Amino acid sequence: MLAAHRRWGLAVPAGMAVAVALISAGMAVPHLRMIGYANYLLVWGSIHQWGFAWRDGLLTRARWHPYALAAVGAALLAGLVTSGAFPADMVGPGNTGPPSTALLAYAAAQVGLVAAAEPAASTLARPREWHRVQRLNNAVMTVYLWHFVPVLLIAMAFYPTGVMPQPAIGTAQWWELRPAWLALLTAVLVPLTLVIMWAERPMRRLPAGAGRPGPWSPVLLLAGLAASLASLSQVTIAGLAPGGHLPALALAACAAGLAATLFSGRDPAAGAQPQALSPQQHKPPKAA
Numbered sequence: 001m002l003a004a005h006r007r008w009g010l011a012v013p014a015g016m017a018v019a020v021a022l023i024s025a026g027m028a029v030p031h032l033r034m035i036g037y038a039n040y041l042l043v044w045g046s047i048h049q050w051g052f053a054w055r056d057g058l059l060t061r062a063r064w065h066p067y068a069l070a071a072v073g074a075a076l077l078a079g080l081v082t083s084g085a086f087p088a089d090m091v092g093p094g095n096t097g098p099p100s101t102a103l104l105a106y107a108a109a110q111v112g113l114v115a116a117a118e119p120a121a122s123t124l125a126r127p128r129e130w131h132r133v134q135r136l137n138n139a140v141m142t143v144y145l146w147h148f149v150p151v152l153l154i155a156m157a158f159y160p161t162g163v164m165p166q167p168a169i170g171t172a173q174w175w176e177l178r179p180a181w182l183a184l185l186t187a188v189l190v191p192l193t194l195v196i197m198w199a200e201r202p203m204r205r206l207p208a209g210a211g212r213p214g215p216w217s218p219v220l221l222l223a224g225l226a227a228s229l230a231s232l233s234q235v236t237i238a239g240l241a242p243g244g245h246l247p248a249l250a251l252a253a254c255a256a257g258l259a260a261t262l263f264s265g266r267d268p269a270a271g272a273q274p275q276a277l278s279p280q281q282h283k284p285p286k287a288a
Helices: 002-009 011-026 030-055 064-082 101-116 118-125 127-137 140-146 148-158 172-205 217-238 248-262
Strands: none
Touching: 011 030, 011 101, 030 101, 030 217, 064 101, 101 118, 140 172, 148 172, 217 248
16 A cells, blocks of 8 residues: 555656646647646645655655756756746746746756755754754745745836846846845745734634534535635735726635535644644654
8 A cells, every 4th residue: 555655646746847848839820729727736736745755755766856856947947947948037927917837847957956955953862952944944934935025116106216127037137136136035034924923812712613514524625615715816816906896706706605514513633733743753664
């Protein structure tokens, strides 16, 4: 059973990556561009599966696996960008709307490098250092959800004045401005994260669900998730104000979906807080 899991574990993200490439190629046909939206699931799903592969020890079972993933990702990314098939800007519409093969290659290079650095990070297993890692880990989701706000604030403050111009990506001036940009973004992000985490504290006392679960819970949960995902997908594709107007129907459907999810019942174990695994706790499973 374990051997079968290992054999198919890496095949799942690999198969999804192949599907991403096929869909990206199919988008070149004018009447097939809509299939590109499947890459929202396939690209982010591949990265999601790499996380499981790392957690199960599949990604690092052989020492060369992370290096191979990083090398293949970097080589593919360089080829796709230099050929002009995809822009170098990984956060622009050319690579994120919908997610592209280049974005997946970029993620593969990053995941491979991080996984390759894991043995060196095992020095953090000492209690004092690992406690610091756990404290920083508490801010990860807040940073993820709010990290673009400093970009918008600094852009609105410095673009119109010309103090911080935006030259063409990859030019010498663009690289020269990177340290200043990173310093400004960090100076805004750190206090913003602290304030938001302080404001989030009362929310931790909110219930994870309302009422007791029952036979209706799975149906209500699935309906709520379907409504939320469909409306969020519409907003992602069409924008928050298509034609200059808020998508009231999509936002109402999202609110209804969230409410249905909330009232699907409360899991008695929902109060448990997951903790980051130390390098000593996270070890690849032994071969069967």
